Amino acid sequence: MNDPGAxxxxxxxxxxxxxxxxxxxxxxxLRAGVLGANDGIVSTAGLVVGVAGATSATSAIFTAGxxxxxxxxxxxxxxxxxxxxxxxDTERALLRKERDELDRFPQxxxxxxxxxxxxxxxxEATARQVxxxxxxxxxxxxxxxxxxxxxxxxxxxxxxxxxxxxxAFTLGSLLPLAAILLPPASTRVPITFVVVLLALALTGAVxxxxxxxxxxxxxxxxxxxxxxxxxxxxxxxQLVGVAVA
Numbered sequence: 001m002n003d004p005g006a007x008x009x010x011x012x013x014x015x016x017x018x019x020x021x022x023x024x025x026x027x028x029x030l031r032a033g034v035l036g037a038n039d040g041i042v043s044t045a046g047l048v049v050g051v052a053g054a055t056s057a058t059s060a061i062f063t064a065g066x067x068x069x070x071x072x073x074x075x076x077x078x079x080x081x082x083x084x085x086x087x088x089d090t091e092r093a094l095l096r097k098e099r100d101e102l103d104r105f106p107q108x109x110x111x112x113x114x115x116x117x118x119x120x121x122x123x124e125a126t127a128r129q130v131x132x133x134x135x136x137x138x139x140x141x142x143x144x145x146x147x148x149x150x151x152x153x154x155x156x157x158x159x160x161x162x163x164x165x166x167x168a169f170t171l172g173s174l175l176p177l178a179a180i181l182l183p184p185a186s187t188r189v190p191i192t193f194v195v196v197l198l199a200l201a202l203t204g205a206v207x208x209x210x211x212x213x214x215x216x217x218x219x220x221x222x223x224x225x226x227x228x229x230x231x232x233x234x235x236x237x238q239l240v241g242v243a244v245a
Contacts, residue, residue, distance in 0.1 A: 033164050033165070033168040034168070034203060034206075034207040035076075035165065035168075036076050036080075036164065036165040036166065036167070036168030036169040036172065037168040037169065037171060037172035037203050038172065038200065038203055038204075038222060039072065039076060039169055039172065040069070040072060040073075040076075040168065040169035040170060040171065040172025040173035040174075041172040041173070041175060041176060041196055041199050041200060041203070041226065042196075042200070042225065042226050042229050043068060043072050043173075043229075044065060044068050044069055044072065044172070044173035044176045044177055045176035045179075045180075045192060045196040045226065045229070045230055046229045046230055046232075046233040047064055047065060047068040047233065048061050048064060048065045048068075048176055048177060048180040048192070049176075049180065049189060049192055049193075049230045049233050049234045049237070050233030050234060050236055050237035051064045051065075051237060052180060052188060052189050052192075052234070052237065053189070053233070053234040053235065053236070053237025053238040053240075053241060054237040054238065054240050054241030055241060056185045058181060058185075061180055061181065062177075062181060065173070065176075065177040065180065065181070066177070068173070069169075069170060069173040069174070069177065072169050072173065073166045073169045073170045073173070074166070076165045076166055076168075076169045077162040077163070077165055077166035077169075078162070079165075080158070080161045080162045080164075080165040080166075081158045081159070081161065081162035082158075083161075084156050084157075084158035084161040084162070085158040087156065088155050088156060088157075088158060091148075091150050091155055092155070094148050094150065095140075095144055095148070095150065095152050098140070098143050098144055098147065098148065099140055102139055102140060102143060106139075109139070109143060110131055110132070110135055112143075112147070113131040113134065113135065113142060113143060113146055113147075114127045114128045114130070114131035114132075115127070116146045116147065117130050117131060117146070134146075140152065141153070172199075172203075175195065175196070175199050176192055176195070176196050176199075179191055179192040179195040179196065180192045189234065192230075193227070193230055196226055196230065197223050197226055197227060200219075200222040200223050200225075200226045201219045201222065201223050203222065204218040204219040204221065204222040204223070205218065205219055
């Protein structure tokens with residue numbers, strides 16, 4: 001029989017809950033990777049299917065696909081870098097302000113920390129004791145966490161986010177590019193449709209599983225969006241092909 005007073009780790013008591021340190025960073029990597037892969041699959045598939053609707057020339061499809069892959073990877077990396085850099089700059093500014101307030105008004109900050117825990121439901125005495133012990137251990141980290149929800153030692157790296165996004169986009173793009181180029185011209189479009197939709201279903205299921213979200217909704221959303229994108233671009237490609245013929 002387990003001793004109810006024995007110390008247990010969060011994972012042992014609640015194995016289904018994400019109590020592990022660094023969850024925010026892991027979810028950020030997941031977000032960047034999934035978005036990058038999905039964008040790579042959908043945008044490149046739409047591009048090559050659209051070109052295939054206008055022409056059967058393999059060289060034209062290959063050129064368009066590679067150009068789309070390169071442009072998309074750079075765009076994804078740049079967008080992720082700018083976004084995460086802005087977030088990190090804001091976090092650093094807030095942390096500098098918090099450190100300055102701790103240096104100038106330590107007692108006021110201690111009272112504020114105690115008030116935060118009191119508002120969370122602790123008694124006045126317990127909240128005060130928690131604030132005192134946390135301040136003695138690491139006042140800056142305690143205030144950054146309680147007031148700002150920021151871990152000052154685990155700020156997101158914009159270079160990591162940019163690299164993950166570009167890599168994921170590139171890997172995602174290679175799938176529709178191979179699917180459109182390898183089969184015979186007569187079957188390349190339907191094969192690409194099937195391969196892309198299966199890939200989107202897989203990425204949707206994996207992302208939902210890792211994020212502890214509903215799998216069915218994520219899969220349906222991605223598959224429907226991908227199918228619509230390819231159908232639209234293929235139709236436009238055929239119209240353009242007829243118009244310039």
